[in-house]
Amino acid sequence: MATWLTADDTELQVLWPDVPMDDAVANLFLSAAKDACLAYAPELIPTGYAPVTLTWPTGYTLRLTREGDVITGVLTSSGGAASTVIRPLPATFLPAGTVRVLEYNSPDAPTAVLTINDVPALGGIGASYSGQIAAGETITAQWVGDPVPGDGIPDSWVLAQALQARNLYNSAKASPGGDMDGSGYGITAFPLDWQVQQLLRPRRAVGVIA
Template sequence: MAQWLTAEDADIEDVLAYLWTDAPVEEPKVLGIYLGAAKAACIAYAPELPEGTEGIPDEWVLAQAMQARNAYNAGGAPVGGGDASGGAYGIATYPLDWHVKQLLRPQRAVGGIF
């Protein structure tokens, strides 16, 4: 079982090198804000773990990193420059995209339709 990511983790740069390559690791306070907000969003959506469980599933750590990255990227997305070409619009991210939700609460396959 894993632990939630924090900006104070000794190996945070190594971990995020794989999960969030453009993370603001040079600004620990900024990184901490994004990781903390992502953790709160993940906890709000994830199911409760059985009592006495130590740590969290590895998938939740990945979900936290993905959610932090999504929130960080949403803050830098262009909002439009007034031109009609549509070239100034970025990709919108949502509070928890389906990838993050699937990591926190995997949907089970349902049998085929006959």
């Protein structure tokens, strides 16, 4: 599975060799192409993220949920003292990027902190907390999650987006008069050609019995 292209992606130069050098212009055409592809492509079944609850010996719990790229963790206090136990984060709830020290303070008790960080002893990323808050009170944290296997869009859709963006761009260059409001700006509509349609909704051969 893959993700939609932006001007920052290195593979864009391969898929669209004459891409405009201006990133803002390239992103404009890529965004328009993405919308056109989504309008024609079949609906994707979104990846499901089953909630997970981590529990500490003191009774603290951290409930993890995920909606798209956004992960929400709700740490609920049992009222007990802080624990030094570190819980590993499940793969679907790992933070994206290389920044690993994420701290969230309780607004009611600033000494209570939920931390998401690299833990060498675990060989991965873990969640821990320090301090103490009243029983039943919570700390809510949010972070952007890493892509997970099976998430994203089919690889063929990425190629379809690049082809459609290139077609839109070439059409605009060939017909610069696509100005609808008199402002001097505009894009001539360019329908999806058969190659782009085939990438989004492949047509399979049907056998005929003679």
